[in-house]
Every structure is written in structure tokens, then in C-alpha cells.
Amino acid sequence: xxxxxxxxxxxxxxxxxxxxxxxxxxxxxxxxxxxxxxxxxxxxxxxxxxxxxxxxxxxxxxxxxxxxxxxxxxxxxxxxxxxxxxxxxxxxxxxxxxxxxxxxxxxxxxxxxxxxxxxxxxxxxxxxxxxxxxxxxxxxxxxxxxxxxxxxxxxxxxxxxxxxxxxxxxxxxxxxxxxxxxxxxxxxxxxxxxxxxxxxxxxxxxxxxxxxxxxxxxxxxxxxxxxxxxxxxxxxxxxxxxxxxxxxxxxxxxxxxxxxxxxxxxxxxxxxxxxxxxxxxxxxxxxxxxxxxxxxxxxxxxxxxxxxxxxxxxxxxxxxxxxxxxxxxxxxxx
Amino acid sequence: xxxxxxxxxxxxxxxxxxxxxxxxxxxxxxxxxxxxxxxxxxxxxxxxxxxxxxxxxxxxxxxxxxxxxxxxxxxxxxxxxxxxxxxxxxxxxxxxxxxxxxxxxxxxxxxxxxxxxxxxxxxxxxxxxxxxxxxxxxxxxxxxxxxxxxxxxxxxxxxxxxxxxxxxxxxxxxxxxxxxxxxxxxxxxxxxxxxxxxxxxxxxxxxxxxxxxxxxxxxxxxxxxxxxxxxxxxxxxxxxxxxxxxxxxxxxxxxxxxxxxxxxxxxxxxxxxxxxxxxxxxxxxxxxxxxxxxxxxxxxxxxxxxxxxxxxxxxxxxxxxx
Numbered sequence: 101x102x103x104x105x106x107x108x109x110x111x112x113x114x115x116x117x118x119x120x121x122x123x124x125x126x127x128x129x130x131x132x133x134x135x136x137x138x139x140x141x142x143x144x145x146x147x148x149x150x151x152x153x154x155x156x157x158x159x160x161x162x163x164x165x166x167x168x169x170x171x172x173x174x175x176x177x178x179x180x181x182x183x184x185x186x187x188x189x190x191x192x193x194x195x196x197x198x199x200x201x202x203x204x205x206x207x208x209x210x211x212x213x214x215x216x217x218x219x220x221x222x223x224x225x226x227x228x229x230x231x232x233x234x235x236x237x238x239x240x241x242x243x244x245x246x247x248x249x250x251x252x253x254x255x256x257x258x259x260x261x262x263x264x265x266x267x268x269x270x271x272x273x274x275x276x277x278x279x280x281x282x283x284x285x286x287x288x289x290x291x292x293x294x295x296x297x298x299x300x301x302x303x304x305x306x307x308x309x310x311x312x313x314x315x316x317x318x319x320x321x322x323x324x325x326x327x328x329x330x331x332x333x334x335x336x337x338x339x340x341x342x343x344x345x346x347x348x349x350x351x352x353x354x355x356x357x358x359x360x361x362x363x364x365x366x367x368x369x370x371x372x373x374x375x376x377x378x379x380x381x382x383x384x385x386x387x388x389x390x391x392x393x394x395x396x397x398x399x400x401x402x403x404x405x406x407x408x409x410x411x412x413x414x415x416x417x418x419x420x421x422x423x424x425x426x427x428x429x430x431x432x433x434x
Numbered sequence: 435x436x437x438x439x440x441x442x443x444x445x446x447x448x449x450x451x452x453x454x455x456x457x458x459x460x461x462x463x464x465x466x467x468x469x470x471x472x473x474x475x476x477x478x479x480x481x482x483x484x485x486x487x488x489x490x491x492x493x494x495x496x497x498x499x500x501x502x503x504x505x506x507x508x509x510x511x512x513x514x515x516x517x518x519x520x521x522x523x524x525x526x527x528x529x530x531x532x533x534x535x536x537x538x539x540x541x542x543x544x545x546x547x548x549x550x551x552x553x554x555x556x557x558x559x560x561x562x563x564x565x566x567x568x569x570x571x572x573x574x575x576x577x578x579x580x581x582x583x584x585x586x587x588x589x590x591x592x593x594x595x596x597x598x599x600x601x602x603x604x605x606x607x608x609x610x611x612x613x614x615x616x617x618x619x620x621x622x623x624x625x626x627x628x629x630x631x632x633x634x635x636x637x638x639x640x641x642x643x644x645x646x647x648x649x650x651x652x653x654x655x656x657x658x659x660x661x662x663x664x665x666x667x668x669x670x671x672x673x674x675x676x677x678x679x680x681x682x683x684x685x686x687x688x689x690x691x692x693x694x695x696x697x698x699x700x701x702x703x704x705x706x707x708x709x710x711x712x713x714x715x716x717x718x719x720x721x722x723x724x725x726x727x728x729x730x731x732x733x734x735x736x737x738x739x740x741x742x743x744x745x746x747x748x749x750x751x752x753x754x755x756x
Contacts, residue, residue, distance in 0.1 A: 133666055135550015283705065287721050294670040296660050297705075300446055304705040307442040319665055326555070326662050345555075 125150075125366045126159040126181035128172055130188025132292045132318035134162050139318060139339040139358060143187045143210070146359030150366040158366065166289065169194040177202040182370045183223075185362055187211065189259055190289070195222055206372040208365045210358060211259060216376055223374040225361045229259070229354075230266030231413050232386030233314070234420045235406050236336050236354045237270025239388065240312040241278050242402045243334055243351055250281035250310035252301050252324045254317035255291040256434075258424045260284070263316040263338070263354075265429035266420055272431045273409070280432050281305050285320045295323025302327035302335075312336065312351060325350060334397065337389075347393040355387045382414040437578075439709055441585040443702045448586060449660065451698025452594045453478070453652045453669075457676035458683070458690045459597075459604055460648035466608065466685060467641030468621035468747040473513055473528035474649055475673025476535030481506040481653025483539035486553035486664030487546055489560045495658045498560070499593075502657070503650030509535065510646030518638045521751030532673075540666050553657070553664040562591035562659035591659040593651060600648070604687040617641055621745035624752040634752045649673075678731040684742050697727040 127147050129140040147158055159181055161172045173194055176184050183206035186195065192212030199207050199219045207214075207222045214222040240249040249271050253260040268280045283301045285291035298320035302313050306328075313328050314336040315321035321338060322345070328335035329346035337343065337353035344350075361379060365372060379385020388406070390398065412418035423429050457474045464471040481502035489498030509531055516527035540551030547554055570588035573580045608614040616637055620627045624634045656672075657664045679697050683689035703710055704723035711717050734742050 133550055135552070137550075141550070281708070283707070284720065286724065290667070290670055293665065293667050295665050295668055296450075296656060296670065299661060300450065300702075300705050304442070304446065304702075307439075308706075308708070322552075322665065323661060330662075 123180055123182040123370050124156060124158055125369065126161070126176040126184045127362065128169075128176070128184065128186040128191065129160065129162045130186075130190060131163050131165070131289045132188075134160070136292075136319050137340060137342060137345065138321060138337070139356070140187055142340045142356070142358035143185070143362045145340075146362030147185075147366060149359065150363050154367075156366075163188075163190075166190065170198060173198040173207070174201075177205045182206055183208055183365055183368075183372045185210070185365050187358065189213070189257065195219075206370060206374065208361075208372070210361055216374060220374060223365065223372060223377070225365075225377045225379065227356050227385050228378060228380035228420075228422070229262050229316075229356060229386065230269070230420045230422050231381040232354045232356060232388065233263045233266030233316075234270035234273070234413070235381075235388050235410055236314060236352055237267035238274050238406050238409055239270075239352055239398065239402055240267070240314060240334075240336060241271040241274035242405060243397065244275075244278070244312045246309045246311045247275065247277065248279040248281065248309035249312045250305040250308070250314070251283070252298060252305070252313060252315045252317055252321065253282070253284040254286075254320050255289060256284035256287050258427065260316055261429070261434055262423040263314075264434070265423040265432060267314050268429065268431035269420055270409075274405070279309065281308055281310055282432060282434060284434075285317055292318035292320060294320050295326070298323030299327035303331065306331050306333055314338070314354070316354075341389040341391065343389055343391050343393040348397065350394060351397050352394055353389040355389050357385050357387075360385070381410055437581070439706075441581055443699070443706060443709065444586045445589075446702035446705060447695060447698040448590060448594060449698075450701045451694045452590075452597045453656050453660070453672050454676045454679055454697055455601070455691060455694040456597050456648050456652035456655065457673050458679045458694050459600055459687065460645040460652065461677055461680045462604065462685060462687060462690055463617070463641045463648070464645040465680065465748055466621045466745055467617050467638050468624060468745055468750065468752070469513075469517055469638055469642055470524040470749045471513065471528055471642075471645060472525060472674070472677060473509065473531040473535075474645075474676055475669055475671065476528075476532035477506040477509045477646060477649035478653040478656065478669045478673050479535040479539050479667070480509050481650040482657035482668055483543055483553065483653075483664045485650075485654035486556070486657035487543060489556050489658050490547070490554045490663065493558075493560045495556075495560055495562045498658050499562075499651065499654040502654035503647050506650030506653060507643060507646035510642045510649070514639050514642040517751065518635055518642070521753065524749055524751075536667060539664070543664060551666045556658060556662040560658070561662055562593055562655070564589045564591055591655070593655040593659050596651065597655075598691070601687055601691045608687060613640075618745075621747055624747050628752070628754065638752075675727050678727055681742050681744075682731050682734050684740070685745065696730075700726045
């Protein structure tokens, strides 16, 4: 029996050291899917960049439904993955549950919120979506000929309202009389994957006069961009650079550097610093995309105006209201 | 709400009602023959993926449509084998096929195109584009009727018109042909049909096959007309709303059309909360509008709006000599 214990203990120690030596990071994608050409794909790009530069490998899992979240976290943690990077606000609660059982494993929640005081091994990375949205809102108002701009959100959550609110503030800053329309696709995670409804919302907004539509809706947003291209109006992509999807129709994309967040987390590996990060304009965590696909749509004056505002935001001279701080928006009602 | 806004909402209604209508009629054939089918969703999804993939590969929307119908019929055949030949539980077979479609479509699309389970964006002849009906431009300036014809009736893809033509066709087949009589009989009293020397199994397979064709058109419409390609889970529960519409319409084709138009209208209204607010003077939460079709169906099932009696032999596998 003692012999057995020793053997087991040795095997266990071996397994532990083996796990620590090969501690490869893991990445969990949210329900929108790995190749959503947006949020999750940005995370994938960041992980790929890390893998290329370090020659390391990482594990990845795509969530198919809510019930898998905790199970996936536990499985990866038990397999010795460290750190475990997750995208989407939906991972917060499962991480809060699981992280206590694996105190030596680092967890990262991008877009979520886990209290660092209670969970010292969890890193919360948030983005100042309102700042990036503010810039594309300005650009939308500058490009609009009808004086109406609009927003299509995915699931109706404070995070998405923050996009809408920043966008509206930027539009109003350029044109105080601008008309702003906002629609949310739904109230369940299915709202991230309903391009048909996205298209119809875009068409409905066009019939109300909108000629620039900002979509922050995951896979649903692809339907919005498609409808805008079909109808001959402008659209604005989100998270990843989506300008190439419909060249000449996508005015710009509001960038959220999820790739940078993932890359940095994986770079630090098991030694990850879990001080809560808020990536904003000043730290290049958010921004807008310019490339050859939208070069003809954005004039030099437009870019100059937007860049001037960006400088003001960076220096703190201009403060964009964050919807999540008090659940209100000075420029729009929901 | 002014007239122009009403026309816009009706225009959206037609577009959104079409997949519901096709799926609803599909379910109607199957259920009238005594085979419950909650796999409409899965069949539409399989068809949408095949249509999107083949249209992208061949550049022809019609080839996509045929592929969509083929894929949907394959699923219908599986359902038929499980539910008719092996007398399995029809609901379980339907649910299983829904799951199968959900996973398989993404897997195949990913293997084919490596675009994360989507098919490549379609353009030009690879899509069913909107067609302008004859005289729409000329009649446009005629008051009231002109805009209605131009904005609402004209300017849809050909599949929309096909869907609405299938309604009278279905009525005629069900109530004016020998095949229709037998189909209805096999859903009410298969033993009587069998006694008359007609194959119950054959009739039920025919009905399930027609279900496959119609779901195929519905899926192809979503991937190649409404959208420009397939996306994961793009049917987003429309197969279930179609089932609700079928119950709401009490398994009758013309009523099914009105039910689908009504549900399509609710969906269109949910896109325009501003219009709803202007009409009722109260801010109505969008989720409430989204839930209306289901609430209406529950009301019907509870017996508040007439009585919904399903085909009597529905859900029961037929066994000779019972």
C-alpha cells in the first residue's frame, strides 16, 4: 500500500511537472464562432501571431451553447493549460466559479468582469468601446448625406449599448441635429447569428432615412453589411477590420484590439499579471480602420477631424461617456 | 403610421413571411399524412447550406436551389425511414435531424471553404435577385394602388412568387385530387386507406418527400435570395415559428398563408419599434413583439380562438393488423 502511494505520488509529481513544463495556453471562443470575421476572429489572429512568433502551440475550443462554458474551462484547467484566455462577457460567471478550484491556473476574461479581489488568478480585460465608437460615429455623421445614421446591435446587453452610445455621441458632436436610430437584434445569444434579421433591420433603417449603419452584432452584422452593400448605402464594421468584406460600401471599421489582448496574455504565459486592464484609445486598444478598401470613402478632411478628436480623447480633454457607468446615454435613448 | 411606412412594413412582411410559408406548407403535407415533423428547421438549414455552397461553386442560383432541395429531401428521407419504415418516434427523429443539420452544415461548409462554416458571399447570377413585375414602373404613379403594386408586390425574388403560388396549388392538390384525398385519409385513418388497397407507407413517403422539396426551397431562399450565402444556424428558429403557424392555421393551406403573413407582419413590426410606438402611443418592448407569434399559438392551442384539432393519426406509426 505504501509502495503504491509512493508510486502514485511520483507519477502525480511527474504529471504535474510535465504539465508545468508544457503549460500551453488555451483560448475559448464565444458563441459567435471562431471565424465570425469580427470579435472572435480577432482573438484567433492574436493567438496565431503568438504561435508564429514563439513557435508554441495552444488549445482552442469553440462554444456551441451556454452549458459548455464551465465544462470547457474545467477540462482545459485539468489538462494543465495556463493561461486560459476567454472571449465574451458570458464567460465571467463560469470563470468566477471555476477559478477558485484551480488557484494556480490563470484565467483571462475579455469583455467580462470578474472581481480581482476575490479571484486573484483572473485577469479582466475591458475595452473602451465608447471611445472607438465615438470616432466612427463622427465619421458616420461626416459621411451621411441624409442627416440620419443608425446602429444595429446584437444581443441587448450593456456592452453593446456602450457601442451605440459612443457612436451616437460622436455623431451628435459633428452634427447636433442628426437623427440617430438604434435597433437590437434580440435578447438571447441567437442574436449574434441572425444575418437575415440583420439585413432586414438595415433595410428598415434605410427606409427611415439612414445612410450610414454601424453594426456591432457578430455574425448578424455580416447581414447588415450585406444589406447596406445591396442597398447602396454605407456601413461600419466592428472589432476586426471588415473593410474588405464589401469594398466601397464599408466606410470604416471600429477596431477593438482583441488580438493584442490575446497576444499579450499568451506572451506572459503562466506568469500573467492579473491587474485589471482597460484598453482604450490612448493605449491603442480601440481605433478605426483605414486601408485601400475604404480610401476613396474617407476624405482627408474627415480623417483630420476624427484624428483631432482622437488626440483630444487621448489627452483627456474630451471625455466620452461610458454607458456602463450609470446605464444612461446623453445622446440616445434605448 | 403613414401610407409609405405601411407599404415598407408590408414589403418586409412579404420577404420574411416567405420562408415561414414554405416551411409551413412543408409541414402541412407531412402532418396531414400523419407524420409530425419538427425537423423543418434542420431541413431548411441543410438546404440553405447546400444551396449556398453549390451556388458559390457553380455561380448559378438555380443549381443552388436544386442542391438545396436535394439536401432537404435527403433529410426528409432519413426522417421517413426512421418514422415510417422503422416506426420510430417521430418527434425524436425530428429533433435528432435538427441537431444533425446544425452540426453537419457547419462542418461541411468549413471543410469546403475554410471560412468558419460560412459559404463565400454570392453575387450576380449566383443569387436570386429581385425582379420587377411587368407594369410596375408604369403603374407607380397611380394613387394608392400604384405604390402598393410597386413597393410591396413587385421587387421580390422569384422564389417569393413561387411560394405564394404553391398555396392555391396545395389547396387544389389536397382538396381536389385523388392523391390529396388519400393523403388526408392516411393522416386520419390509415387503416381505412390500407383496407382500400392503397399503400400507407407509399403515401406517407410521398408526403414526406414533398415536405423535403418545400423545405429545400425555403432554405435556398434564405441563403441565396434573402442573404448572400449560408451562415451558421442562419434559420434562427424559423422552422419552429412555421410549426406554430401551422397549428394557428389549423392545418389548412390558405389559412397557413394568412398565419404566415401575420407572423411575418409581427416580425416586420419588431424591426420598427418606432412605428409601433407611434401607433399605440406606448413604448412596446421589442421582445414582446418577437414573442407574439408564440403567444398567439398558445392562445389557439388553449382553445380561445376556435379549436385546433390535429390529424387524428398524427404521430402514430402505422402497424398493420393492430
